[in-house]
Amino acid sequence: MFERRQTIACENEAASVFFNVVSGLVKLSRGSQDGRTQIVGFRGPGEFFAAAETGRLTATVEAVGRVVLCKFSGARFKRLMRVYPQLSARLFSINRRRLETLENQLFLLGRMTAREKVTNFLLQHGFDSIPAGAPHAHCVRLPVTRAEIADFLGLTTETVSRVLASLVRERVITVGKSRAIHLIDVERLQRESGR
Amino acid sequence: MFERRQTIACENEAASVFFNVVSGLVKLSRGSQDGRTQIVGFRGPGEFFAAAETGRLTATVEAVGRVVLCKFSGARFKRLMRVYPQLSARLFSINRRRLETLENQLFLLGRMTAREKVTNFLLQHGFDSIPAGAPHAHCVRLPVTRAEIADFLGLTTETVSRVLASLVRERVITVGKSRAIHLIDVERLQRESGR
DNA sequence: CGCTGGTTTGAACTAATTCAAACGACGTGG
DNA sequence: CCACGTCGTTTGAATTAGTTCAAACCAGCG
Numbered sequence: 001m002f003e004r005r006q007t008i009a010c011e012n013e014a015a016s017v018f019f020n021v022v023s024g025l026v027k028l029s030r031g032s033q034d035g036r037t038q039i040v041g042f043r044g045p046g047e048f049f050a051a052a053e054t055g056r057l058t059a060t061v062e063a064v065g066r067v068v069l070c071k072f073s074g075a076r077f078k079r080l081m082r083v084y085p086q087l088s089a090r091l092f093s094i095n096r097r098r099l100e101t102l103e104n105q106l107f108l109l110g111r112m113t114a115r116e117k118v119t120n121f122l123l124q125h126g127f128d129s130i131p132a133g134a135p136h137a138h139c140v141r142l143p144v145t146r147a148e149i150a151d152f153l154g155l156t157t158e159t160v161s162r163v164l165a166s167l168v169r170e171r172v173i174t175v176g177k178s179r180a181i182h183l184i185d186v187e188r189l190q191r192e193s194g195r
Numbered sequence: 196m197f198e199r200r201q202t203i204a205c206e207n208e209a210a211s212v213f214f215n216v217v218s219g220l221v222k223l224s225r226g227s228q229d230g231r232t233q234i235v236g237f238r239g240p241g242e243f244f245a246a247a248e249t250g251r252l253t254a255t256v257e258a259v260g261r262v263v264l265c266k267f268s269g270a271r272f273k274r275l276m277r278v279y280p281q282l283s284a285r286l287f288s289i290n291r292r293r294l295e296t297l298e299n300q301l302f303l304l305g306r307m308t309a310r311e312k313v314t315n316f317l318l319q320h321g322f323d324s325i326p327a328g329a330p331h332a333h334c335v336r337l338p339v340t341r342a343e344i345a346d347f348l349g350l351t352t353e354t355v356s357r358v359l360a361s362l363v364r365e366r367v368i369t370v371g372k373s374r375a376i377h378l379i380d381v382e383r384l385q386r387e388s389g390r
Numbered sequence: 391c392g393c394t395g396g397t398t399t400g401a402a403c404t405a406a407t408t409c410a411a412a413c414g415a416c417g418t419g420g
Numbered sequence: 421c422c423a424c425g426t427c428g429t430t431t432g433a434a435t436t437a438g439t440t441c442a443a444a445c446c447a448g449c450g
Contacts, residue, residue, distance in 0.1 A: 030302045032389055038302040053288055058295045092283075093248055095290045100253045102297040107225045107233040109304035110349025114406065146429065154305025159406060161430055177415075194227055309438065341397065354438060356398055372447070391450105398445070407437085413430070420423085 002063040011060045016074030018050040024067030025143050028059035029151065039152040040102070042125070042144075050077075065143050109154045116194035117153040118163040122173070122181065123189055138183040145179075197258040206255045211269030213245040219262030220338050223254035224346065234347040235297070237320070237339075245272075260338050304349045311389035312348040313358040317368070317376065318384055333378040340374075 002008055008026060009015055021043050028049060031037040040059055043049050051057050055074070072080065081088055108117055122140060142149070146157040153160070164181075167173045172189060174182045183189060197203055203221060204210055216238050223244060226232040235254055238244050246252050250269070267275065276283055303312055317335060337344075341352040348355065359376075362368045367384060369377045378384060 028298075030298060032302070032306070034389075036306040038305040040298040040301050052291050052295065058298055088283075088287075092287055092290070095287070095294065096247050099290065099293060099297065100247065102294065102301065103223075103225060103235040103253055106235050106297065106300055106304060107227070109301060110233040111227070111231045145427090156407060157429075158408085158431085162406090165430075340395090351439060352397075353399085353440080357438090360398075393450085394448090396445105396447085398443105400443085401441090403438105403440075405436100405438085408435070409433090411430105411432085413428105415428080416426090418424085418426100420421105 002067045002069065004063055004065050006063045008061040008063060008067075008069070009057050011057060013057050014055055015051050015057060016055040018048060018072040018074070018077040019061075020048045020070040020072070021045055022068040022070050025064040026061050026067055026069075027064050027144075027148065027152075028061055030059055037151050038154065039148065040105075041098075042152075064148065112194050114153075114155055114159050114163050115166075115192065117155060118149075118160060118167070119189045119193040121149060121153060122183060123186075123193055138186060140181045140183060142179045142181060197262045197264065199258055199260050201258045203256040203258060203262075203264070204252050206252060208252050209250055210246050210252060211250040213243060213267040213269070213272040214256075215243045215265040215267070216240055217263040217265050220259040221256050221262055221264075222259050222339075222343065222347075223256055225254055232346050233349065234343065235300075236293075237347075259343065307389050309348075309350055309354050309358050310361075310387065312350060313344075313355060313362070314384045314388040316344060316348060317378060318381075318388055333381060335376045335378060337374045337376060 002024075008019070009017075011030060023045050026043050026049070027039050028041045028043065029037050029039045042064070049057075049059075049061060051074075108120060112120070125140075125142070144152075146160050149155075150157045150160045164173070164175060168175060172183075172185045172192075174184060176182065197219075203214070204212075206225060218240050221238050221244070222234050223236045223238065224232050224234045237259070244252075244254075244256060246269075303315060307315070320335075320337070339347075341355050344350075345352045345355045359368070359370060363370060367378075367380045367387075369379060371377065
């Protein structure tokens with residue numbers, strides 16, 4: 001169990017462990033000395049993150065909100081792998097999917113405009129998005145701050161804020177209190193999301 | 196066997212295959228309708244690329260120079276997996292390493308300056324780099340064009356060219372004919388490579 | 391010798407950043 | 421319940437890194 005903002009594990013930290021997210025959301029990020037950081041992924045309920053065979057984390061893990069985790073030691077995890085052979089195949093296919101996700105993100109970071117980045121984010125990360133009654137009014141509850149969105153998209157908070165503001169002006173979305181965002185014109189978002 | 200510029204397989208193409216690179220270099224890339232492309236990786240001799248279980252490639256594969264490949268059909272590959280169980284473990288750990296590489300690339304694309312991107316590229320992709328006699332004069336033979344470097348680093352050819360020019364002006368590197376680049380001041384490059 | 395594909399260079403432009411300030415939401419404690 | 425402080429968000433103005441467009445240049449090659 002970790003509170004908002006708490007660091008769960010650090011980049012390069014020696015730790016032969018496997019964590020499963022029970023509830024809440026964590027972010028995995030890379031940083032440089034001078035303070036720049038890039039979020040390389042989020043993990044929600046049912047998802048996991050783990051140290052490589054080398055026993056080192058490739059990213060810093062931090063709680064986005066209140067988070068409950070289930071921790072397996074390296075040894076215990078190996079035991080599980082032996083008992084459930086299909087687990088190994090499952091991990092393999094999850095890793096494959098993650099590679100694809102990261103490739104997508106490479107295109108996003110390297111080739112998309114700020115607007116495209118943000119619309120993509122809105123469409124993909126409706127973390128607990130509710131496809132509310134009306135077909136054209138999905139509500140996305142974003143548990144992350146503008147700064148975190150920025151660190152994920154390779155932008156600044158200001159730019160994220162400005163893009164959202166312009167989307168509001170154009171009646172494509174509306175932003176409510178406490179990080180709620182309503183997607184009004186999903187089709188338009190999709191058209192503008194590039195790719 | 197494929198010649199320079201030849202497309203070996205296309206993004207989303209249905210193809211249950213596994214390719215091993217025997218000699219030469221291929222690039223994996225993602226593209227959008229409007230022509231933007233982002234290279235998501237290179238594969239050199241001894242490395243492989245394959246379709247996911249879904250049987251679709253996640254990227255377009257193109258020959259960088261003349262390339263010799265060894266192709267395994269999906270069925271044949273599965274047979275190999277059964278015969279050599281350690282192969283599966285090996286693939287797993289390679290995928291893990293690839294995840295880490297892509298995470299690095301995310302930071303590079305999202306948070307580094309053009310200069311840092313290029314210096315990183317020079318240091319990492321000495322494809323057939325010769326640690327020549329002198330300790331401070333590594334020679335990198337780049338088999339890729341400026342445009343390809345740009346597509347890998349999320350820049351334009353012009354920017355890549357300009358950064359290289361400025362590195363030459365500052366006597367950190369020299370560029371020879373036919374894509375040879377000599378790294379004069381490796382220490383400086385490392386210092387400037389960010390991270 | 392003259393193409394062709396790749397590279398370099400310059401000048402103008404623009405998307406996104408930086409810096410600064412005001413604003414709003416939310417929880418805490420008086 | 422309200423005042424206060426903190427943290428996050430928004431907005432504006434100025435700046436800049438990188439792009440775009442255009443042209444010249446260069447190397448390799450038939």
